[in-house]
Amino acid sequence: MSNALFRRVAIIGFGLIGSSLGRAIKQHGLAGTLVAIDRDAPSRDEIALLKLADEVTGDLAAGVADADLVVLATPVSTYAELGRAIAPLLKPGCIVSDVGSVKQLVLEDLAPALPPHVHLVPGHPIAGTERSGPGAGFASLFEGRWCILTPAPGTDRAAVAAVNALWHAIGSDVVEMDAEHHDKVLAITSHLPHLIAYTIVGTAVDLEEDIKSEVVKFSASGFRDFTRIAASDPTMWRDIFLNNREAVLEMLQRLTEDLFALQRAIRWGEGDFLFERFTRARAIRRSVIEAKQA
């Protein structure tokens, strides 16, 4: 128990991220009691079977009562309603956090629902796989990965430090930034790549049957990587795009302009333009490798 940072931690939503966080918390002994809250009965059975938590419940009141830390790990579209539901159940001084991929929304949807006597410290671990559900999680998912915290100005520093310590203890590098800035950065590093992957895979789905079977057969030539990205959870991604609309549309506009410039160069046979563009893009790969993110 000497490692425990919190007496009682409740994680709402025990999917890939929620269950991975739960596993990591248990493995490192960071909570006196870990509670898994999931509204899906088959998921609860799986959590109990895999012994992923000390308590498993579908009842929010039973789950969050007396918790020192409550982490939302459900699709971000649930935050407003969940916030209203848990607000009267939280004890004074409770820290509320989340793992959502968009962060301005947390301040808009979740913050207003919570009572003043709790501390909201939104978080976003930059980690994941294309798999979903409690069985897909694993304790080492966050090791060596970034976790971004986006507390509003004026948030209790001790609460921020406690959430920081939790992610640090499970192997993440923690960084703090403004929610708006987070959403802009993630729009280009994560949301746009996923949107493009969904698009190109969708375009392939609509192809004539004779070509479609060959797209799968010869997918190792590049397409394969896009299908992996496009296998991510549809509900989660729908919510991300709907809730980071402005930043995604802004980045998409830039992308479209750049794509049209390349399209034009292909049409008119402007090889020098293509070569120069491709060479610039190649340089950024080196930066990614140097930053040990490859």
Added chain:
Amino acid sequence: MSNALFRRVAIIGFGLIGSSLGRAIKQHGLAGTLVAIDRDAPSRDEIALLKLADEVTGDLAAGVADADLVVLATPVSTYAELGRAIAPLLKPGCIVSDVGSVKQLVLEDLAPALPPHVHLVPGHPIAGTERSGPGAGFASLFEGRWCILTPAPGTDRAAVAAVNALWHAIGSDVVEMDAEHHDKVLAITSHLPHLIAYTIVGTAVDLEEDIKSEVVKFSASGFRDFTRIAASDPTMWRDIFLNNREAVLEMLQRLTEDLFALQRAIRWGEGDFLFERFTRARAIRRSVIEAKQA
């Protein structure tokens, strides 16, 4: 020598693909003599140092004279000129092949340059990495991967069978198809994914400095995969786009329409449309996994 399928094999261009093919041929003892032809002196030194071939030369005449098989592994833009240069040097019955990513061009640029007493069997191994040069190759690159052959109708079947046997011997699954069909399939499975990856990475390069450094930092959230694809050889890709123009523009048109449909759904908050599209895209991932191409 009992494995040798050819007495003398000359590979022109000893980069990633050429040198990998050379390594595989040597490892499996498929050639009596393997000749590496490269016009780049530092590359020749590296090939000699690494003992990748029995003969290393920058001289086409010395290299292809008396060869039973000549494989072009240079950018496809070189084919017309190379074809004219080697035509008078090839012995009757010689098989000419290549490893280029576009195949109609081979019949347009290379075939007319060759004398009637040689056999042209174009090939395209669906394998590669984002690295370049003779040092980047490895013998197992083609194991378990597809190799597509696109001989013109009427090509000598014994010559096709010989090239087929070579790829089969180094571990590839060989399939034969029409050059036009090849270019259409590869436009969507390979060329479009690369174009999109180059575009999105280029868009990121143009971002304001403060965001750009963070794009690299948080690239593990999706962007990273695109930087790997966009690290591929710029010359090779310039040539591919210029030489598969029609098919790429056709697929790009479809992609743009689909992208605009998603963009519109994001702008107008049409969650059901996004969810349905994302769910369809996810299904194709299962096909890729079932086809053992994941």
